[in-house]
Amino acid sequence: xxxxxxxxxxxxxxxxxxxxxxxxxxxxxxxxxxxxxxxxxxxxxxxxxxxxxxxxxxxxxxxxxxxxxxxxxxxxxxxxxxxxxxxxxxxxxxxxxxxxxxxxxxxxxxxxxxxxxxxxxxxxxxxxxxxxxxxxxxxxxxxxxxxxxxxxxxxxxxxxxxxxxxxxxxxxxxxxxxxxxxxxxxxxxxxxxxxxxxxxxxxxxxxxxxxxxxxxxxxxxxxxxxxxxxxxxxxxxxxxxxxxxxxxxxxxxxxxxxxxxxxxxxxxxxxxxxxxxxxxxxxxxxxxxxx
Amino acid sequence: xxxxxxxxxxxxxxxxxxxxxxxxxxxxxxxxxxxxxxxxxxxxxxxxxxxxxxxxxxxxxxxxxxxxxxxxxxxxxxxxxxxxxxxxxxxxxxxxxxxxxxxxxxxxxxxxxxxxxxxxxxxxxxxxxxxxxxxxxxxxxxxxxxxxxxxxxxxxxxxxxxxxxxxxxxxxxxxxxxxxxxxxxxxxxxxxxxxxxxxxxxxxxxxxxxxxxxxxxxxxxxxxxxxxxxxxxxxxxxxxxxxxxxxxxxxxxxxxxxxxxxxxxxxxxxxxxxxxxxxxxxxxxxxxxxxxxxxxxxxxxxxxxxxxxxxxxxxxxxxxxxxxxxxxxxxxxxxxxxxxxxxxxxxxxxxxxxxxxxxx
Numbered sequence: 060x061x062x063x064x065x066x067x068x069x070x071x072x073x074x075x076x077x078x079x080x081x082x083x084x085x086x087x088x089x090x091x092x093x094x095x096x097x098x099x100x101x102x103x104x105x106x107x108x109x110x111x112x113x114x115x116x117x118x119x120x121x122x123x124x125x126x127x128x129x130x131x132x133x134x135x136x137x138x139x140x141x142x143x144x145x146x147x148x149x150x151x152x153x154x155x156x157x158x159x160x161x162x163x164x165x166x167x168x169x170x171x172x173x174x175x176x177x178x179x180x181x182x183x184x185x186x187x188x189x190x191x192x193x194x195x196x197x198x199x200x201x202x203x204x205x206x207x208x209x210x211x212x213x214x215x216x217x218x219x220x221x222x223x224x225x226x227x228x229x230x231x232x233x234x235x236x237x238x239x240x241x242x243x244x245x246x247x248x249x250x251x252x253x254x255x256x257x258x259x260x261x262x263x264x265x266x267x268x269x270x271x272x273x274x275x276x277x278x279x280x281x282x283x284x285x286x287x288x289x290x291x292x293x294x295x296x297x298x299x300x301x302x303x304x305x306x307x308x309x310x311x312x313x314x315x316x317x318x319x320x321x322x323x324x325x326x327x328x329x330x331x332x333x334x335x336x337x338x339x340x341x342x343x344x345x346x347x348x349x350x
Numbered sequence: 351x352x353x354x355x356x357x358x359x360x361x362x363x364x365x366x367x368x369x370x371x372x373x374x375x376x377x378x379x380x381x382x383x384x385x386x387x388x389x390x391x392x393x394x395x396x397x398x399x400x401x402x403x404x405x406x407x408x409x410x411x412x413x414x415x416x417x418x419x420x421x422x423x424x425x426x427x428x429x430x431x432x433x434x435x436x437x438x439x440x441x442x443x444x445x446x447x448x449x450x451x452x453x454x455x456x457x458x459x460x461x462x463x464x465x466x467x468x469x470x471x472x473x474x475x476x477x478x479x480x481x482x483x484x485x486x487x488x489x490x491x492x493x494x495x496x497x498x499x500x501x502x503x504x505x506x507x508x509x510x511x512x513x514x515x516x517x518x519x520x521x522x523x524x525x526x527x528x529x530x531x532x533x534x535x536x537x538x539x540x541x542x543x544x545x546x547x548x549x550x551x552x553x554x555x556x557x558x559x560x561x562x563x564x565x566x567x568x569x570x571x572x573x574x575x576x577x578x579x580x581x582x583x584x585x586x587x588x589x590x591x592x593x594x595x596x597x598x599x600x601x602x603x604x605x606x607x608x609x610x611x612x613x614x615x616x617x618x619x620x621x622x623x624x625x626x627x628x629x630x631x632x633x634x635x636x637x638x639x640x641x642x643x644x645x646x647x648x649x650x651x652x653x654x655x656x657x658x659x660x661x662x663x664x665x666x667x668x669x670x671x672x673x674x675x676x677x678x679x680x681x682x683x684x685x686x687x688x689x690x691x692x693x694x695x696x697x698x699x700x701x702x703x704x705x706x707x708x709x710x
Contacts, residue, residue, distance in 0.1 A: 264532030
């Protein structure tokens with residue numbers, strides 16, 4: 060069978076740091092970015108420059124570290140977000156808009172048309188500085204599939220490089236993901252990156268099922284850290300994609316323990332013994348000891 | 351429907367007898383119909399003889415020998431499941447057959463678990479099934495010992511297997527690659543109603559997490575409106591009996607899964623919690639908290655002070671936000687409420703001071 064290769068867009072430094080009470084210092088961020096780069100991660104979502112000077116300082120350190128990975132700034136579709144990212148020196152911008160009517164109406168208190176128009180302006184603004192743009196579709200799992208495709212069509216026309224499908228509250232299940240992506244993949248003009256949350260413990264599985272159906276990139280965090288119950292874990296997605304699915308991803312699995320120590324130490328977190336791949340109960344020595 | 355593996359992990363971890371008895375009691379508050387325990391471990395930990403109230407719920411796991419069947423009988427087990435790991439092309443070995451005959455003689459309720467079932471094709475499993483030498487088997491448990499399955503494959507296998515096997519199927523997944531809950535849910539969705547689970551996914555190579563499956567069934571599949579308002583509490587009590595702590599970010603039961611910090615999320619949650627929550631914290635017995643820190647926006651600051659009945663001006667909000675972000679980065683953690691309030695008081699007191707120095 061043809062072994063497809065997928066890429067990782069790691070967001071430990073952005074969504075991972077958004078897990079409550081977590082702060083990485085600028086040096087932590089640089090160390091983590093460097094370790095991700097060494098492990099072979101090709102895209103690193105480094106942070107949100109509009110958050111302020113402290114964040115911008117960290118971003119500049121990462122950007123000037125000469126990493127092979129492409130470094131991405133996360134933005135809302137707002138002029139000031141984009142200008143902050145550009146002035147840090149980013150050339151890869153992720154611009155996120157909510158795409159469910161629920162989010163558009165209740166959070167933004169706007170319309171679908173407004174979101175489209177605002178996104179169009181934001182993409183053009185970012186491109187006017189020579190930036191490469193990827194588009195994020197927040198809360199896509201609770202939104203209308205046709206509207207997601209409308210966003211994707213417009214983004215493709217403007218020259219965006221991919222679209223992120225976000226299961227913002229983690230409400231998908233694997234069999235549902237399979238049928239959704241069977242439909243979306245042939246109709247979407249852009250490569251799809253999947254960003255799944257772990258509210259029901261299904262983030263890793265939902266990510267893999269979407270990849271198997273044709274999504275090309277997975278958004279992950281080390282140890283699955285992130286908002287609420289977190290995100291799909293880098294080490295689980297890569298290992299399962301290689302071992303269970305027999306497919307390819309050029310990230311070195313030998314680096315996972317080191318990456319996990321680095322991130323957990325920087326974020327003052329502990330790894331649960333029963334966390335797959337990196338938990339004590341799963342590292343070979345300990346399994347033998349307990350058994 | 352859920353077949354518990356938590357107690358067995360407690361036995362494997364050599365938890366104390368008292369703690370294990372407490373785990374058994376706590377499991378009564380959870381919807382587990384069957385609790386598995388290796389009969390040899392049950393004896394080793396000196397757990398009590400199986401009384402009538404336990405008989406219906408406890409199932410003894412037998413490692414395929416007559417001696418263990420006799421031990422199970424002696425300890426009072428009525429339900430047993432015989433574990434086996436057949437080799438390709440060899441069928442059920444004679445030792446396991448003898449154990450099955452012995453259990454039949456003792457008129458036990460007998461299940462059989464093919465622990466390495468996912469290594470075989472459907473036809474090979476059907477062949478193994480025909481090889482079983484006794485008639486009265488109540489359950490066939492399909493084990494994925496090496497975590498080889500993914501959700502889609504699981505659903506396809508279970509659909510086919512149901513057509514070949516005339517007794518209720520049970521799915522026993524493992525979690526080496528983080529897919530146990532997903533595989534088990536997929537099996538459940540295609541009609542396999544008996545699923546091995548453990549609280550927080552405990553176990554050798556992990557299991558599907560009971561709390562995740564319970565809430566996935568309730569919320570994602572819309573089945574059953576059972577009361578789950580004690581779920582986080584019971585699970586954390588069970589883990590503490592095993593000298594473990596529920597991770598703060600553990601799906602469904604972690605203390606922090608309803609703590610919101612980032613500006614965009616807090617802004618949403620203040621408008622409508624469902625914008626950023628899949629279900630409400632009360633549903634599992636947790637609480638929502640707004641955390642103020644590096645990722646906060648002005649909405650977080652204003653929401654905090656609104657709760658304290660203090661109206662902040664736009665300018666005060668912006669000043670506080672800057673200070674909060676700076677402090678959070680310096681101390682590498684969130685800014686606690688008391689500290690936030692101190693910051694507010696120091697802005698308040700610094701304003702008149704500046705005025706007075708101007709006037710003098």
